[in-house]
Amino acid sequence: MDTNRIYKKDMVQVFSALKKLNISVIGQGFDEKQRLVFKKVSSFQELALDEITPLQPVKSFLFPPTEKVFSYAKQDEKYQITPETSPESSEKKVLFGLRPCDVHAIEYLKKFYDGHFPDQPILRYLENTIIIGIACEHPSNACFCTTMDISPISSTGADVFLTPTENFFVIEFLTEKGKSLQSAFSEVLKSSEATDVQWKQNIETETSKKLLEKIEINSIKGQINKAYDKPLWKKYSDVCVACGGCTFDCPTCTCFDMRDVMESKKTGYRYRAWDSCSFASFTLHASGHNPRNTKMDRLRQRIMHKYHYTVTNMQTWSCTGCGRCVRVCPVGINTRSILKDIKEALHE
Amino acid sequence: MVNWTKITDATRHYLKQVFQSDDLILSYTDSHTPGMMTPVVIRKAEDIDSIILNPICTQNLAVYLSEFFQNDIQTGKPVKGKWYITVKPCDVRSVIQMMADEQILKEHIELIVFDCDGTVTNKNLKELFKSEIRKVDFNDHQAKAETLLNEELTADLSGLYQVKCSDREICSIPAVNEFTFIGERERFEFSGTAKNTAIIQDTLTQEECFEKVSAELSKCIRCNACRNICPACFCSDRCVMDKPKLSVPYITKEITLDQIFQYHLIRFYHVAPNCTACGECERICPQGISLSIFYKYLHRMNKHLFGDESGSSDSDRQKLLSYRFGEDLV
Numbered sequence: 001m002d003t004n005r006i007y008k009k010d011m012v013q014v015f016s017a018l019k020k021l022n023i024s025v026i027g028q029g030f031d032e033k034q035r036l037v038f039k040k041v042s043s044f045q046e047l048a049l050d051e052i053t054p055l056q057p058v059k060s061f062l063f064p065p066t067e068k069v070f071s072y073a074k075q076d077e078k079y080q081i082t083p084e085t086s087p088e089s090s091e092k093k094v095l096f097g098l099r100p101c102d103v104h105a106i107e108y109l110k111k112f113y114d115g116h117f118p119d120q121p122i123l124r125y126l127e128n129t130i131i132i133g134i135a136c137e138h139p140s141n142a143c144f145c146t147t148m149d150i151s152p153i154s155s156t157g158a159d160v161f162l163t164p165t166e167n168f169f170v171i172e173f174l175t176e177k178g179k180s181l182q183s184a185f186s187e188v189l190k191s192s193e194a195t196d197v198q199w200k201q202n203i204e205t206e207t208s209k210k211l212l213e214k215i216e217i218n219s220i221k222g223q224i225n226k227a228y229d230k231p232l233w234k235k236y237s238d239v240c241v242a243c244g245g246c247t248f249d250c251p252t253c254t255c256f257d258m259r260d261v262m263e264s265k266k267t268g269y270r271y272r273a274w275d276s277c278s279f280a281s282f283t284l285h286a287s288g289h290n291p292r293n294t295k296m297d298r299l300r301q302r303i304m305h306k307y308h309y310t311v312t313n314m315q316t317w318s319c320t321g322c323g324r325c326v327r328v329c330p331v332g333i334n335t336r337s338i339l340k341d342i343k344e345a346l347h348e
Numbered sequence: 349m350v351n352w353t354k355i356t357d358a359t360r361h362y363l364k365q366v367f368q369s370d371d372l373i374l375s376y377t378d379s380h381t382p383g384m385m386t387p388v389v390i391r392k393a394e395d396i397d398s399i400i401l402n403p404i405c406t407q408n409l410a411v412y413l414s415e416f417f418q419n420d421i422q423t424g425k426p427v428k429g430k431w432y433i434t435v436k437p438c439d440v441r442s443v444i445q446m447m448a449d450e451q452i453l454k455e456h457i458e459l460i461v462f463d464c465d466g467t468v469t470n471k472n473l474k475e476l477f478k479s480e481i482r483k484v485d486f487n488d489h490q491a492k493a494e495t496l497l498n499e500e501l502t503a504d505l506s507g508l509y510q511v512k513c514s515d516r517e518i519c520s521i522p523a524v525n526e527f528t529f530i531g532e533r534e535r536f537e538f539s540g541t542a543k544n545t546a547i548i549q550d551t552l553t554q555e556e557c558f559e560k561v562s563a564e565l566s567k568c569i570r571c572n573a574c575r576n577i578c579p580a581c582f583c584s585d586r587c588v589m590d591k592p593k594l595s596v597p598y599i600t601k602e603i604t605l606d607q608i609f610q611y612h613l614i615r616f617y618h619v620a621p622n623c624t625a626c627g628e629c630e631r632i633c634p635q636g637i638s639l640s641i642f643y644k645y646l647h648r649m650n651k652h653l654f655g656d657e658s659g660s661s662d663s664d665r666q667k668l669l670s671y672r673f674g675e676d677l678v
Contacts, residue, residue, distance in 0.1 A: 035636050052480065055634060056569075065569050066603040141382045141480040141496060210480075210496035238389040241411060243573035245634045259601055273601040279572070281590040330577055330632035331407055332379030332386030 002182070003192045007168045010188040011044035017184040018094060023130070026061060027096035028054050041096070049097050049164065052140040055324055057251035058095060058102055059109065061088075062125040063274075069258070071269035084269075089125040094181075097162070099136040100154040101145045101320040105251035106131060107157040108318055112254050130177050133158030135203045139210050142323030144336050146214045150320055152207040153200050163200045170196045215339055217307075220346050224308040228300070230345040236338060237296035239331050244276035246325035246335075247302065252318045255282075277301050303338055349488045350463050351532065356401045358530050359434060359462060363396050366458075370429030374412055376405040382481050383470030387412065401434065402486045403505060406467045408626045409433055410442035410579035414451040418584065427456050434460045436467065437519040438512065441624035441659025442579040444525060448662050449622055450673035451582050454525075461521065463531025465489065466509030469631055476503050511640055512627035522660045560641075567635040568608045570601070574629035574639060580619040580658075582671075588614065612642070620646040621666035624659040 006014065018025060019042075029046045031037050036054045038061065041047055068084040098106070110126055113119035136152040139145075145152060155161035159178030163170040170192060173179045182189070247253045257275035262268040275282055278299070283292045292298050310318040325335050363373060372391060377398045379386035385405045389412070390396060413433065420427050435443060440461060446452050468476075468491075473484060476491070481501075483494040489506045512518055521527070552560070572589070575581045589599060589611060600607055625647050630639040650656050654667040 033636070060569075066601075139480070139496070141482055212482075239387040239412070241573075241576045243576040243632070244571045245573045245632070248569055248571040249634055257601055261600060261602075271600075271602055273603060274569070275601075276571070279590065326381050328634050329381070329384075330573065330628075332381050332384040334380045334386075337380045 002173045002179070003196060004171050004189040005168045005192050005196065006162075006171050006185065006188055007190065008044075009167075013188050014185060015043055017187075021092070021184055023092045023094055025094050025096050026058065047097060049134065050138060052138050053099055053102065053322060053324070055249055055328060057105065057249065057322070057324065058098065059105070059251050059253075061095075062106075062122050062129070063109070063254070063256075066271055066273045067121065069270045069272055072267065074266040085124075086121065089121050090128060092128050092130075094130045094132055096132045097134045098131060098158070099322075100133060100150055100152060100156075101136070101143075101148075101322040102251055103131055103133045103157040104150055104154070104320045105322070108252050108316065108320070109254065111314060111316070112252075112318075130159045130181065131157065132160045132162060132178075134162045134164060135200060136207055137164060137203055139207060140323055140327060141212070142326035142334075142336075143211055143321060144215070144323060145321035146208065146211055147217060147336070147339070148317050148319050148321035149218070151204065152211070153204045163196075163203065165199050170199055212336065215336065215343065217339055217343060220343055222308070222311055223346060224311075224342055225304065227342045227345050228304070230342075232338070232341040232345050233296050233300045235341075236333050237294070237299045240278075240295050240299050240333060241331060242278045242280070242295050242298065243330060244278040245328040245330065246333075247276040247278055248274060249324045249328045251322055251324070252306075252320060277305070303335075303342075307339070307342075350403075350465050351488065352402045352486050354532065355462050355530055356399065359401060359460065360396055360399055362460065362528065362530065363399070363432060364393065366430075366432070367393050367396065368429060369393075372416070372429060372431045373399075374409045374431065374433040375399045376401060376407070376409075376434070381470075383473045383484055399434070401462055403464070403466065403468050403491075403509075404470070404473070404484070404486070405436065406469055406510070406631060408439045408442055408577075408579055408628045409435060410439055410446060410626075411577055411628070413443065413446060413457070414579070414582040415584060417452045418582075427453070430458050431456050432458050432460055434462055436464045437461055437521050438464075439626060440521050440525075440527070441518070442626050444522060444662045445622045445624050445659040446579065446582070447525075448664055448666070449582070449671040451671065453673075454662060459525060459527035461527050461529050463529070464519070465506070466513035468505055468508060469510060472508050472510065476505070476508055477501050510627060510631065512625065512630075518625055518627075524660070524662050562605060562609070564637050564641065565608050565612060566605055567637050568603070568612070569635055570603050570608060570611060571634060573632050573634060575615060577628045577632050578619060578623075579626065579628070580622040580624070581615070616642055616646055618669070620650055621654075621656060621668040621670070622658050623647060623650075 025041050026038055027041050027047045028036060028038055029041050029048050031039060036048060036051055037056055038054055038058045070081050070083045073080045113122045133155055155174060159175045160181060161172045161174060173182050255275045255277060256272045258270060258272050260268060260270050280290065284290045292301055306319045307317060310316060372389065375388055375390065376385045377388040377400055383404060387407050387409055388398060440459060443459060447454050473481065477493050480496050481493040482496050485492045489504055491503050491505050493501045495501060599610060623643050623646055625643050627640060633639060656666050
């Protein structure tokens with residue numbers, strides 16, 4: 001494995017090397033109103049790596065909240081269809097300092113959108129993206145990644161992985177894409193010492209002290225559907241206001257709605273916009289029938305999808321334990337508690 | 349000064365005395381999310397002991413009332429027992445306004461108002477302790493927290509209360525309805541610290557106002573959270589935003605500035621007469637948009653133009669817009 005050191009004081013050169021290669025950098029930092037967000041950054045100082053993860057996940061860059069799909073125009077009785085390609089998706093870029101949970105989320109999105117009907121814009125975006133992961137030192141009080149079998153130092157899915165220490169990063173180039181950066185960084189790469197493997201372990205021990213207690217849910221993996229008729233859902237759906245915040249801030253929620261807009265008799269366009277299974281209109285049929293008519297149905301669907309349907313269909317949880325749904329919920333519904341309750345209900 | 353243990357105990361004690369089967373209690377309980385409480389619906393007497401009241405009981409429980417009531421109308425079930433609802437003084441107005449709009453029936457609701465010095469959101473707590481907390485307890489103005497590394501921190505809450513807690517008018521209880529007051533004082537009197545907030549001034553020109561407003565709203569992701577948490581937005585799934593294809597082709601789901609404006613302006617005008625400035629929309633906005641600049645403005649304009657004050661009467665019809673009992677399309 002290629003392991004090197006990069007000193008934090010040399011990060012200026014790293015950023016100018018990336019700029020020379022025309023690679024833009026996206027990472028977590030503060031916006032003009034001091035809100036923690038993922039944004040385009042131009043210097044290392046703009047990054048806020050010592051904070052918890054921003055509430056809005058990095059997904060909104062590769063899968064924008066609204067996106068034009070194509071536009072059409074009628075000419076001589078024929079329709080002309082022009083697909084819309086956003087220039088951003090073919091731009092080279094680096095996602096800098098993603099935590100293991102967010103890297104796993106991108107892995108999941110890749111797997112999901114590269115299914116039976118590959119989603120071209122998103123896959124193109126990811127193709128042009130190099131992911132630089134970072135070991136997580138600053139979990140929030142809602143994080144439960146270990147419950148979802150993700151370690152705070154897991155480098156799976158990342159092209160380059162950083163382990164932060166006080167003065168330098170231990171840097172590993174893991175994939176071909178990651179190695180393409182190696183020459184650009186060559187000036188600042190310092191050789192590592194044998195003890196450098198220890199840093200990662202240190203972070204794991206320190207971070208797991210901060211994390212909430214792990215819930216052992218592997219024993220109920222694939223059986224969560226048995227809790228379908230249990231009374232626990234009512235307890236949570238009674239207080240849920242179906243605001244959709246948990247799905248909009250979830251790094252692995254993939255649903256969207258397609259709509260057509262007629263601009264004139266002859267021209268128009270189709271767009272897609274995020275949608276949420278918490279909304280009643282999500283499953284509303286044209287007949288007026290709604291198969292998920294109550295809030296309870298919809299809340300159960302969200303949980304079942306994350307922890308059961310993707311397990312049976314894609315052999316993976318579609319939750320990374322990033323805790324954003326817990327942090328955003330205005331009425332204090334805690335996904336971790338729901339998992340606990342499911343486990344209890346199944347063991348009864 | 350409020351002694352929260354005493355208030356919690358007194359509330360439980362009172363409810364245990366009055367509760368009968370078929371009754372329903374709306375209150376707060378622990379959410380297992382640090383710095384956050386969760387609303388709870390109690391249908392059995394033995395669950396009354398789960399009620400906890402403290403300064404992080406931020407949610408406005410009035411939002412659930414119309415939903416329960418609508419369910420009862422739709423399924424044809426008559427409301428059987430009484431509905432006890434524990435509210436902060438600021439939320440009383442929301443309930444009373446709902447009565448005026450005939451979304452709930454007066455005779456079914458029993459208000460239990462508990463004493464309050466001001467409420468704190470978990471965002472405020474994060475600012476206060478400057479670190480992630482695992483647990484937090486309250487007594488008077490003091491908050492005692494445990495960090496993720498089990499260090500103990502204590503801090504003073506006064507001065508950190510929510511923006512809305514700076515407005516004395518919001519938490520004065522209108523003298524129209526009977527209610528049970530729980531607290532050591534004779535009657536509720538606001539004692540928090542006032543904080544001034546930027547609002548839309550009447551002196552702004554149209555362009556300045558537009559600039560100010562669009563700077564805030566451009567952050568919106570149209571998740572509808574502000575609509576769903578709003579006690580004044582009781583159309584629930586009959587909302588015009590949820591059926592764009594039916595009648596209004598110019599409402600799309602796109603997240604562009606003009607669509608965002610459209611959504612918010614429709615909502616603001618719709619709730620202008622019955623918004624009681626409870627501030628829930630601002631608290632829950634996942635994008636941190638200062639929605640208070642709008643509701644404060646609407647509140648003032650409604651009073652100025654129509655002489656109406658929402659939440660001050662349980663029977664007065666609002667002049668701008670009013671609703672009727674069981675109305676199908678609100």
